[in-house]
Amino acid sequence: MDILSSFNYWAVIILMMIGFYIIIANNNLVKKIIGINIFQTSIFIMFISMGKVIDGTAPILSESATLYSSPLPHVLILTAIVVGISTTALALAIIIRIHTAFGTIEDDKIQQEIK
Amino acid sequence: MITSQLPALQVILPLAAAPLCVILHHRTLAWVIALLVSIFSFCISCALFNQVLSENTITYAMGGWVAPWGIEYYIDKLTAYMLLIINGVAVLVLLGARRSIENEIASDRIYLFYTTFLLNLTGLLGVITTGDAFNLFVFIEIASLSSYAMISLGKDKRSLYAAFKYLIFGTIGASFILISVGLLYVVTGTLNIVDLSEKLLIADNRATITTAFVFFVVGIGIKAAIFPLHLWLPDAYTYSPSIVSTFLAGTTTKVFIYVLIRFVYSLFGYEFSFFVESFHYVLMVSACAAILYGSYLAIKQDSLKRTLAYSSIAQIGYMFLGISLITELGLMSSLIHIFNHAFIKVGLFLAVTAIIYSYNTDSIEKIAGLAKTSPFVFLLFIISGLSLIGVPLTSGFISKWYLIKASLEADYWILVFIIVISSVLAIIYIGRIIEAAYFKVSDKQTATVDLDKKIPYLLFVSLVFISCINIYFGIETTLNVDMASQIANELINK
Numbered sequence: 001m002d003i004l005s006s007f008n009y010w011a012v013i014i015l016m017m018i019g020f021y022i023i024i025a026n027n028n029l030v031k032k033i034i035g036i037n038i039f040q041t042s043i044f045i046m047f048i049s050m051g052k053v054i055d056g057t058a059p060i061l062s063e064s065a066t067l068y069s070s071p072l073p074h075v076l077i078l079t080a081i082v083v084g085i086s087t088t089a090l091a092l093a094i095i096i097r098i099h100t101a102f103g104t105i106e107d108d109k110i111q112q113e114i115k
Numbered sequence: 116m117i118t119s120q121l122p123a124l125q126v127i128l129p130l131a132a133a134p135l136c137v138i139l140h141h142r143t144l145a146w147v148i149a150l151l152v153s154i155f156s157f158c159i160s161c162a163l164f165n166q167v168l169s170e171n172t173i174t175y176a177m178g179g180w181v182a183p184w185g186i187e188y189y190i191d192k193l194t195a196y197m198l199l200i201i202n203g204v205a206v207l208v209l210l211g212a213r214r215s216i217e218n219e220i221a222s223d224r225i226y227l228f229y230t231t232f233l234l235n236l237t238g239l240l241g242v243i244t245t246g247d248a249f250n251l252f253v254f255i256e257i258a259s260l261s262s263y264a265m266i267s268l269g270k271d272k273r274s275l276y277a278a279f280k281y282l283i284f285g286t287i288g289a290s291f292i293l294i295s296v297g298l299l300y301v302v303t304g305t306l307n308i309v310d311l312s313e314k315l316l317i318a319d320n321r322a323t324i325t326t327a328f329v330f331f332v333v334g335i336g337i338k339a340a341i342f343p344l345h346l347w348l349p350d351a352y353t354y355s356p357s358i359v360s361t362f363l364a365g366t367t368t369k370v371f372i373y374v375l376i377r378f379v380y381s382l383f384g385y386e387f388s389f390f391v392e393s394f395h396y397v398l399m400v401s402a403c404a405a406i407l408y409g410s411y412l413a414i415k416q417d418s419l420k421r422t423l424a425y426s427s428i429a430q431i432g433y434m435f436l437g438i439s440l441i442t443e444l445g446l447m448s449s450l451i452h453i454f455n456h457a458f459i460k461v462g463l464f465l466a467v468t469a470i471i472y473s474y475n476t477d478s479i480e481k482i483a484g485l486a487k488t489s490p491f492v493f494l495l496f497i498i499s500g501l502s503l504i505g506v507p508l509t510s511g512f513i514s515k516w517y518l519i520k521a522s523l524e525a526d527y528w529i530l531v532f533i534i535v536i537s538s539v540l541a542i543i544y545i546g547r548i549i550e551a552a553y554f555k556v557s558d559k560q561t562a563t564v565d566l567d568k569k570i571p572y573l574l575f576v577s578l579v580f581i582s583c584i585n586i587y588f589g590i591e592t593t594l595n596v597d598m599a600s601q602i603a604n605e606l607i608n609k
Contacts (some may be wrong), residue, residue, distance in 0.1 A: 010542035023283060036286050047297050073300070076249050080293060083256045087286050090260055094267050094279050098352055114273050 008049035012114040015042035027100065029105040033091045040084045047080070120174035122188040125159050125198065126241045128152055133233040142225035146213045149229040153205040153236065160198035167195040174246070176343070182246065189246030193602045196450070197243045197373050200457050204365040205233040205236050207581055211465055211574035212358045215472050219356040220268050222269045228268055232556065234261035237353065248296045248382075250307045251374070255292065255338070258370070259285045262363060266355040271363035284337055284347040284543055290445035291334030298327035312382050328383055332394065335378075339371035341398075341435055342405035345428050352424035357471050360420055361464035364427055367458045371455060372434050376446070379438070379604040398439035401534050405432030410540035414547070418477045419467045422544055423460065426503065429537060430456050437518055440525045443603045448517035450599035452606035455502070455510040455588060462499030462581040466492055469570045469578065479548055481554035493552050498582040502589065505538050 003010065015038060022035025048052050051073035059071040095105055117124075136145040143215060165174060167190060175188040177401070190198075212598060220228055228521040238258025245251050263285065267278035300306060302323050303314035315324060333344070349367075350577040352360045379388045388394045409429030416422045434456070437449025469492045471477055486493040502509035505516075522530035588595060 020287075023287070029279065032283060036206075036283065039287070040290055043293055043297070046294070049296065050301050059264045073297075076300075079249075079253060083253065083289075086260055087256070087282070090263055091279065091282050094263070094275055094282065097267065098272075098279065101275055110276055114276060 009046070012042045012046040012049070013028045015039075015045065028054045029095050029107060030092075032107075033088060033095070036091070037084065037088060040080070040087075044080060044084075047077045118166065119164055121159055121166070121351035122173060122190055122244055123177065125156065125163065126188075126237060126244055128156055128159070128213060129233040129240065130237040133230050133237065134229040136226050136233065140226055142217070142222065142229075143213075145226040145229035146209070146216075148231055150206075150209045152233060153202065153209050156240070157199075157202040157206050157237070158479065160195065160202045160525065163190055164195040164199055183305050183310040184372065186250050187246040187307055187309075188244045189309065190244060191603060192598065193373070193450075194243055196598050196602060197370070198240065200454055201236070201239050201243065201370065204362065204457050204461055207461060207577045208358060208362045208365065208465070210580075211468070211571070211577035214357065214571035215358050215468050218472055219270060219358070221270060224268055227354075228265065228359075230263045231261040231268070234352075235265060235362070239366055242370050243373060246308050248299065248308055248311060250306075251308075252289065252293050252296055255374075256289055258367065259289060259338070262359075262367060265359045266351050266363075268359070269354060269356045271354050273350070274354040274356075277347075277354045281347040281351045284344075288334045288337030288344075291330045291337070291537050295331035295334060297326045298323050298330070300607070302327070306371060308377070308382050312384060315383065315387075324383075324387075328388070328394075331378060331383075332375075332397075335371055335375050336401075339368050339375065340428060340431055342408060342432065345405070345409075345431075347553055348428060349421055349424045352427065353418055353421045353477075357420070357464065357468035360424075361461055364423070365461040368427070368431055369434075369453050369457055372431070372438075372449075376438065376449075376606070380446075380609075384440075387605060395439040395441050398435050399530075402432045402435035402439055403530070405429060406436065406537045407535055407540075410537045410544070411565070413544040414485040414540060416544075417479050419470065419477075419479060419482070419548065420464070420477055422479070422548065423463055423467065426541065426544065427460060428523070429541075430460070430503075433514070433534075436530065437521060440521050440527070442521060442525050443607050444517065444521040444524055446606065447596075447599045447603040448514060448521045451517055451595055454595045454599070455514045455585075458581055458584045458588070459499050459502045459511055462578065462585055463503065465477060465574065465578050465581060466499065469574055470496075472574070473570060475594050479551050482548070483551050486552040491575070492578070493549070495578045495582045496552075497549060498566035499585055500549065502585040504541045504545055508589045510585050512589055513592055517596075518525055 019035045019039030019042060022038065023032050026032055026035060051070040053069045054066060056067040056069040057065045059068040099105050102113055104110060129152050132148055136148055139145060173190040176182060177186040177188060216225055216228055220405060235258055238254050238261060240577060241254030242251055242258060263278045263282045267275050271568055299311060302318045302320050305311055305314055318324060336344045352364060406429045409425045409432060413422045413425035434449050434452050437445045437452060470482060473489060474482065476482065498539060501509035505511040519531050519534055
């Protein structure tokens with residue numbers, strides 16, 4: 001019962017660990033970025049699910065509703081999504097330049113070449 | 116009238132100037148704009164510093180929305196002190212930047228360097244001034260994203276990989292900070308730091324607060340490069356353009372140590388962080404490890420910049436060590452070291468920038484005998500180097516003096532030994548460079564040395580200025596020591 005009542009956190013943790021594992025274990029730089037994206041998305045889900053108030057409606061002022069969900073986490077996450085997209089864009093731009101400079105985007109091959 | 120808008124201007128000025136550099140698309144103009152903006156910004160921070168001395172705290176409601184609903188800029192003595200350091204470093208670095216940047220960055224990308232530099236400055240100043248936990252995360256990301264871009268601007272292709280590595284580490288760190296902010300919001304329903312600190316005291320969900328605290332510490336640890344989380348730092352400092360390394364070494368890590376101090380003392384609360392969570396033991400062990408490990412590895416490097424990078428890891432250890440003593444004197448020594456080390460490291464890195472500019476080499480072997488051809492640069496390198504070691508009459512001595520005094524006061528004799536050992540190691544790694552430059556005779560002919568490429572005038576001016584700062588604050592310490600003692604007193608006895 002206790003586990004079920006906080007299932008959103010379990011989903012977040014599982015997603016987060018999947019993302020984290022990809023970042024650490026994958027050799028391909030683009031896949032690492034995919035890992036980072038999954039990692040960040042899990043945090044977004046955490047924020048959004050936190051904003052939900054049980055029995056609360058959408059936060060639009062009306063006479064029929066007395067209980068509202070919190071809109072603030074959604075607003076914060078809009079900003080965080082923008083930050084996430086910028087990070088992804090910058091990372092992909094760097095990967096393109098890594099590819100032109102090293103001719104590969106495999107982590108181990110780049111490290112060999114640097115040594 | 117205008118004085119009430121200063122906290123906002125401090126952040127908005129560099130933010131507004133950054134796109135101007137892109138629009139003008141001219142490398143010299145971009146440099147002029149960046150330099151002017153940093154000088155203005157420095158003046159603003161001086162004005163804020165003055166204002167804080169008389170008024171204690173300044174709050175500024177962004178857009179007229181009153182805290183805790185709106186975003187508040189909160190300036191107290193600690194904030195003003197940090198603003199002064201960051202802006203001072205920015206002015207000195209930009210002053211000497213032009214020629215070296217033209218040398219080390221492809222000419223069609225130079226204006227982009229100044230753009231990212233200004234964005235980075237915006238981020239760092241924003242992190243310091245903001246009083247809102249989520250806004251803090253956004254500014255951290257502005258500062259970090261622009262520093263990844265700055266690192267990758269170099270001609271050396273290894274800088275790309277260094278930037279990518281930093282990006283992965285940095286994003287994980289920032290995400291951890293975001294998780295922490297989210298958990299704090301769940302517990303308290305507010306994001307304003309002052310408001311959070313009050314509501315955390317009466318919150319009953321201790322497990323969530325502890326989780327938030329741990330996520331925050333690990334996230335900030337990655338960003339500030341505390342010992343086991345420092346892996347991105349050596350590559351980022353070594354392969355990026357010299358001016359970029361100079362600026363990052365002088366500012367980024369210090370700003371994150373500021374965030375740690377701000378959160379531990381003003382948000383989570385001193386009692387909670389140290390007495391409930393025994394956080395200081397973790398901090399002390401990793402600080403000692405950082406000091407010994409960084410100093411030891413600095414000796415083994417054969418690149419000038421890499422030596423300084425590992426030395427930075429050790430110096431960050433000193434700053435954390437001061438905090439981990441949980442005494443007023445310890446916090447004070449940490450704040451003094453943040454101030455002194457910013458200028459010491461910038462001095463050393465700028466000297467290396469000058470060496471790389473003139474001789475196009477970063478290797479300790481290849482600078483053999485070069486002190487004869489450019490005696491002044493090496494003299495200035497020695498002044499900053501002595502300050503790093505902690506020789507009396509230099510600013511480094513003052514920081515070490517207070518740190519040792521704080522360790523003795525807290526009855527940690529072993530820390531004194533660690534500080535002394537690390538100072539000896541610092542003598543060795545700075546000594547190696549000085550020995551190579553002064554006493555070794557280069558076996559290869561100096562024909563490869565391009566003597567015509569003299570040190571740029573402005574770089575020289577900025578180097579002389581920093582050396583003066585390093586000596587001045589070793590003799591006359593009223594500004595930083597008094598300020599640090601007042602800040603420490605306020606933070607602990609609040």
